[in-house]
Every structure is written in structure tokens, then in C-alpha cells.
Amino acid sequence: MPAKRTVGAAISAGLAAFLLSAAFSAGWGAADSATPADGETWWSPGGGREFPPSLSYADERGIITTLNLKGPTDTRGHPFFSPLGTNGRACISCHQPADGMSLSARDIQARWQATNGKDPVFAAIDGSNCPSLPQDQRASHSLLLERGTFRVARPWPPVDADGKKIVPQFDIDVVRDPTGCNTSAVYGLHGKNPAVSVFRRPRPATNLKYLTAVGFVFEPKNGFPLPIDPESGQRMSGNLLADSRAGTLKLQLLDAMRTHLETEGNLDPEQIQRILDFEAQLYTAQSVDYVGGKLDDGGAHGGPETLALSKPGVLKSSKDIQWVEYSPWAAPATASPVSATTNTASAPTTPAGSDAQRLFRESVARGAAIFRERTFLISDSSGLNSMNFGNPTRDSCNFCHNMTRTGMDVAPGQVDLGTTNEPFADSAPDLPLFKLTCHAGETPHPFLGAVIYTHDPGFALTTGRCVDIGKITMQSMRGLAARAPYFSNGSARTLRDVIEFYNRRYNIALTEQEKQDLTNLMSVL
Amino acid sequence: MTIRRGFGTMSVRGTVLFSLAAALCYAADPPAPKPVSFIACPVYRDTNQGRKSGCWVADDHESGARYDIGGGRAKPQIGHEVLVEGVVANSPDVCGGTVLAPVYTAVLETRCPAVMLPPENYPGRAFQVSAKSVLPPMDVERPLPPPPYESQQWVIQFNFQSDFLLYQYSEVILDTAARYIKASGAKRILVTGYAATKDMHVSGRTLSEPSALAKTRAASVAEALRRLGVDPRLMHVSWRKDPEPIASNDGLEEPSKRRVTIRAEM
Numbered sequence: 001m002p003a004k005r006t007v008g009a010a011i012s013a014g015l016a017a018f019l020l021s022a023a024f025s026a027g028w029g030a031a032d033s034a035t036p037a038d039g040e041t042w043w044s045p046g047g048g049r050e051f052p053p054s055l056s057y058a059d060e061r062g063i064i065t066t067l068n069l070k071g072p073t074d075t076r077g078h079p080f081f082s083p084l085g086t087n088g089r090a091c092i093s094c095h096q097p098a099d100g101m102s103l104s105a106r107d108i109q110a111r112w113q114a115t116n117g118k119d120p121v122f123a124a125i126d127g128s129n130c131p132s133l134p135q136d137q138r139a140s141h142s143l144l145l146e147r148g149t150f151r152v153a154r155p156w157p158p159v160d161a162d163g164k165k166i167v168p169q170f171d172i173d174v175v176r177d178p179t180g181c182n183t184s185a186v187y188g189l190h191g192k193n194p195a196v197s198v199f200r201r202p203r204p205a206t207n208l209k210y211l212t213a214v215g216f217v218f219e220p221k222n223g224f225p226l227p228i229d230p231e232s233g234q235r236m237s238g239n240l241l242a243d244s245r246a247g248t249l250k251l252q253l254l255d256a257m258r259t260h261l262e263t264e265g266n267l268d269p270e271q272i273q274r275i276l277d278f279e280a281q282l283y284t285a286q287s288v289d290y291v292g293g294k295l296d297d298g299g300a301h302g303g304p305e306t307l308a309l310s311k312p313g314v315l316k317s318s319k320d321i322q323w324v325e326y327s328p329w330a331a332p333a334t335a336s337p338v339s340a341t342t343n344t345a346s347a348p349t350t351p352a353g354s355d356a357q358r359l360f361r362e363s364v365a366r367g368a369a370i371f372r373e374r375t376f377l378i379s380d381s382s383g384l385n386s387m388n389f390g391n392p393t394r395d396s397c398n399f400c401h402n403m404t405r406t407g408m409d410v411a412p413g414q415v416d417l418g419t420t421n422e423p424f425a426d427s428a429p430d431l432p433l434f435k436l437t438c439h440a441g442e443t444p445h446p447f448l449g450a451v452i453y454t455h456d457p458g459f460a461l462t463t464g465r466c467v468d469i470g471k472i473t474m475q476s477m478r479g480l481a482a483r484a485p486y487f488s489n490g491s492a493r494t495l496r497d498v499i500e501f502y503n504r505r506y507n508i509a510l511t512e513q514e515k516q517d518l519t520n521l522m523s524v525l
Numbered sequence: 526m527t528i529r530r531g532f533g534t535m536s537v538r539g540t541v542l543f544s545l546a547a548a549l550c551y552a553a554d555p556p557a558p559k560p561v562s563f564i565a566c567p568v569y570r571d572t573n574q575g576r577k578s579g580c581w582v583a584d585d586h587e588s589g590a591r592y593d594i595g596g597g598r599a600k601p602q603i604g605h606e607v608l609v610e611g612v613v614a615n616s617p618d619v620c621g622g623t624v625l626a627p628v629y630t631a632v633l634e635t636r637c638p639a640v641m642l643p644p645e646n647y648p649g650r651a652f653q654v655s656a657k658s659v660l661p662p663m664d665v666e667r668p669l670p671p672p673p674y675e676s677q678q679w680v681i682q683f684n685f686q687s688d689f690l691l692y693q694y695s696e697v698i699l700d701t702a703a704r705y706i707k708a709s710g711a712k713r714i715l716v717t718g719y720a721a722t723k724d725m726h727v728s729g730r731t732l733s734e735p736s737a738l739a740k741t742r743a744a745s746v747a748e749a750l751r752r753l754g755v756d757p758r759l760m761h762v763s764w765r766k767d768p769e770p771i772a773s774n775d776g777l778e779e780p781s782k783r784r785v786t787i788r789a790e791m
Contacts, residue, residue: 216663
């Protein structure tokens, strides 16, 4: 029984289907775009469906579209769509086109309901809070169902790219272990294969040229030139995975196969290449907003086509400003800001040219300008304030989210925003809490000292360094409306929550209008 | 032999010509400004002239003077004491302190109150970075330096008690050196790290760098060169303590001891 799209608590599957059909009948869909006629959204491994050149789904704010540049793709026997491991999962399990090639908590919950928790996405290894828990109970999968997070077990101590053990600069104690996995005799820190279990959102398997792009040779946060992949001879961007444990898409793929798919043995080179090739031809972005209309209308260049055509790794500049795609929607200079309608399901198909549409578009353009120009004091963020910018330093969102088109960091984006480290992290009694104690003589965390409490040590689980505790690699800002919740630990349930976190964290003092404008901007990326 | 320090290059002959010209312009050289050094708790003044625009000021307890210390390669951090080494400059006071330029500021481990001030009518200054301090993107075609090639030396300075390769400074020198080494086919690359292990007395305290820092500085530079394509088999990495200061044009000798030299031999 395929899962049906349910667009938020207030929207039924029927309404979602209506919204999508209304949008397409209004001419909002791409000419060759396809959408499942029966509202089926979930792609099961081995389902055999054809992946068309363009695939669109209704989401909370409009329509998400994925372009498959060399499509259509016959998925029968294709390794991206085939269960290659022992748990029945394929890549597609956690990279669903309806969810911007990631996975939303909403669709995870729908899948639980549709399959009574039997879908491979709930596999014990990482789709449950811990494999040792009773797998038939919903509570055992609460972190996946509520936060959209999968268990990631990192070996401790960490190993480097050559498999050698790294001598860490800190000790880890488990303070709180609601999942039981970190204190488990089998899976825990003191088990046969010592590991730290953290819980993270899956990242979108799309727009990948932007993740691997290298704009500049040097990584300013550690001062060194970026390392070179010995296999390809190319520099590695450092922008893959929350803790940057894999430097290339191939290494990421092999890591995912071993851990998430539980494959036995190695994939053959042809299978690896087919997956890499398929991923490389996907571009995903929001294409329609229910209030704002088509996102490439009115002079704007939103939607996935711009992503497919643009050069990756470009640093924003006065010539190529961030989110220039939406500059044509700016209000005339003489107009004063008027509160725009926040996109909600209650205003599904706003007529083209209406005041509501115009106001929404102006709000998006204002949000882009705030993103670029509204400066605030950035403080106590390891990776930023720990290099020579000083603490604090005044800058805007654009400071870190500086790559055009996706808002990623042209330099690798490992920064401790405080999403996982106390005291800045939101309360999270459902997540494990670790106490990390930096060894005497080692350089402590620059702002949190030698003893740090964290839900996820992040990049430090890869490097073993105190300065990296809580650093999480920035991710693409595209397709956000289709893949809530946000941040690596799913701590922001909505886009508005993301804005509120930043506003609280850096004391930005955003006005209600500014919050709404930024939320609207993020909803159309 | 040409010595390159940072971005400037000056031969002996050039120095003589420059000095003669200077003598013709001035009947008597003005007295060289006296370097100042002190330890203080830095204060951030939130003058908002856009991105990266805030002021940093700090008081020298011995003289009672308040200095503008924000012009260095590395900015301070509130809540941490800072070692300040600078020269008084004849620049307008826009931050609420006498301007030090050049100035070196190094964040110390010792804590102090985290203090921020409002602008208080001080305008501050907009952030500026020299184009010479920034590497172009990777996709910008750049020809390698043309012949003739001769032995060259480059100097990279470090913050006090740090082996961190400073952004918008070190990478340009490293890139320049690596490209010259590759273009020239240099036979031998000497990478020598230094640490200022001799005691330095500042603000009633005795400071020095650990000798191990000389090794880690050299290792950092060698690793950076390796990642830039310099053959590690050509590199001879060594380290020394208690170096002599190098002649410099910024009037500050002590910071010049915290360095790594890269010498390419033909």
C-alpha cells in the first residue's frame, strides 16, 4: 500500500492532490514535468518506476521539483533504487523526490502509518533509537519519527582516512542516554567496537555539484590548502556530511552502503559509477509557491533550472549577489513595506497578479536583502570567531552562506553555531548528552573551555580535536520547504524556528516583518 | 639574493636608492616612533560601518593610554587578554584610542571580563582588505612566474604562541612560494621554523614561546606547501629557537621572531 501525500496536519491528502492539480492546470508545472496521478509519493526500493526528466510533488508551501537531466531513468536494477544490502533499503529510501531528495519527518510518519513500521527505512541499525530496543514499538523509533534523525555510530577513537586511529584530545562521558545506545554493552562507548551514537538528518542527494565545488584552494578555518583526493587528484571540498567524515561522494556512498544499507562485501565499480552518475544529474528546488506563483515568473529565476545551469562554487560578490534570483521581485524603491501574507495552506492558489502574490514576492526579495545586508554580532562560534576575524565580528547571514545559488560556504562550512553544544543548544531531553573533557595541555574549545556538554560533538568525532566540538558542516539551503525539520539534529521544526534560533543565538533583534521575510525567502529556495 | 617578507620585496640596492631619495626630501628624519607593547583586556566597540567593522580598544596600564588595536591581521576576542605590540601611527582617532599601526594582537589564554561598548559617537571605520591579501578563485588562470629564476626566501609570521596560518595573509605567501618553486624547478626547499623562546617582559609579566612551537610552525608550512604541490622529497624541514629578529620596515622586531622561512635554492 503506497503512502499518500499528507501536507501538514491541516491539509488532507485530497487537498494536496487538489493543490498540485490546480497548480499544474494553472500552468505552473514544467512542460515535461511529471507527477504521480494517484498521489503516490513514496518510492520503495525495487519499485521499478521510471524516474522522469522532471518530477514534481506538492509540499507544505507549494511544489518541489527535481530535474533528472539525463532522464528518464529506468530504475529497474538501478543500484540507486535497488536494495543492495541486507535490510531491504536502497539509496532512494532516504532520498525521496517528494522530500527534496532528503526525507521529511512528515513522510516518515506517513510511512510508519502505511506500513505499521515495517518499511525498511525503520531498519533497526539506524532507523531505531538503538538496535537493542524492541523494533515493533513506535517508541523505539521516536527520534526518526519526531526529529527525522537516523542513528550515526561513529567509531571511537576516530580513525583517519588511512584507517589509523587518531589520538583524541578529549575524553567522552555519557551523561544522559535516553536511547540506551551509548551505554549499551554491544553498541556503546565501551562495547566490543566502541562507538558514539549521534542522531542526524539525512542530507539531500541532489544539487551535488555545489557540494563538491572548490572555489578557493585554502580552507581558512584551519589555515591549510584543501586536501587532494588521491584517486581523482582533485581537491576535496570538505562540504559533505555533518561531520565531514567522507571527502568525496564515492567515499560517502561506500560509507552509506556499509552503515545504512548494511551491505555485505563491496559494490562493483560499475554500480558505484551508476549511482554517482545518477546523483550528479539531479537538481532540486522549490518551483512553485502557492501564494507567490511560479518561482521563475516575474523576472525571477527560482526553481531547479537555474541550479542546473549555474556554475558552482562561486563566492557571492557585488556582481553576483546572493539570491539574485529573486531581485526582480523587489518592490519599487518608493514603496514602503507592507506585511506580506505568509504562505499557508489556507491560501493555496492565489490568482496571478493579485495583491497577495505581489506582496509575497516583495517579501521574498526583502528577505534576500536582509539575508545579505542585515548585519549582527556573530560571537562564540568556533570556526568563525576562532580564526582571525575576532570575537565578536559583525556580519550578515551572507558571511557564512556565501556560495551563490545554494547558500553553502565556499570554504568548508564546519562551524559551531550552538545547535548541539550547551549552553546555546535547544533543550533536547530525547537526545543523548555527552560530557567532553579536553586533556591537559591540549588547546581547549575557544569559547566553551575544557569541559563541554553536547548532544553531538560533530566534526570533532572525525578529527578528535577540542576546537571542533559541535562544529556541523553547513548544508544546501535548497528544497527546504519539502524537508522539515531542520538543522542536523532536527531541532527546528519549521523554517520559522530556524529564524528564531538564529535570532535568539546571536541576539539579532529581528522585527516580525524581517522574520516573515526571511521565512518566505527560505520557503522558495 | 632577494628577501621577500610578506608582500614586499626590497633589494639592498633599492634600499640605498630609497634612502637617498628620502634624505633629499627631509632635512632631518623624524624620530622613529617608539614601539609599545602591553597586555590588556580588549574592549569591542560596536561601531557599525558594515561587515567586520567594529573597533577594538585596549588600555596600557603603565602609561594609561588607550589604544586602537583593531588594525592587525588577527583581531582580539572579548573575554581573553591580549598581547599588543604596535607602533603609534599618525591617524585620526575614530574608535576612541590612539591608533597603533602596524599592530600585532595575540589572544592569550588568560581570561578577563568580556566587555562591549556602544559607538559613543565614534564613527569607526569600514572593513577593507587589500587585493594583495586575497587569493583569486581557483578557476582564474594565472601564469607561473617567468624566468630568470634565482634563490628566493619568503617569511611567514605567526601570532604569539600560535602555529595557525593566518587567513588573508599566509595563503598568499604560501601560494607565491609554491608557484615560484614549481616554475623554477628549485632543487632544494629549506623550511625553517622559529619560536621566540627567550623571555619577554611585558606589563609586569614574563612571556615566552615553547620551543616545540618552532617545530609545529615548520610542520604547518611544510604541510601547506605539500598540499600546494611542492614535492616533499625536496623539502628539508628544521626548527630553531631564540632567533634573531629580521630587519623589517614595520619597526617591530619581536613579532618577526615568530616566523617560518621558506628558502628555495636553485
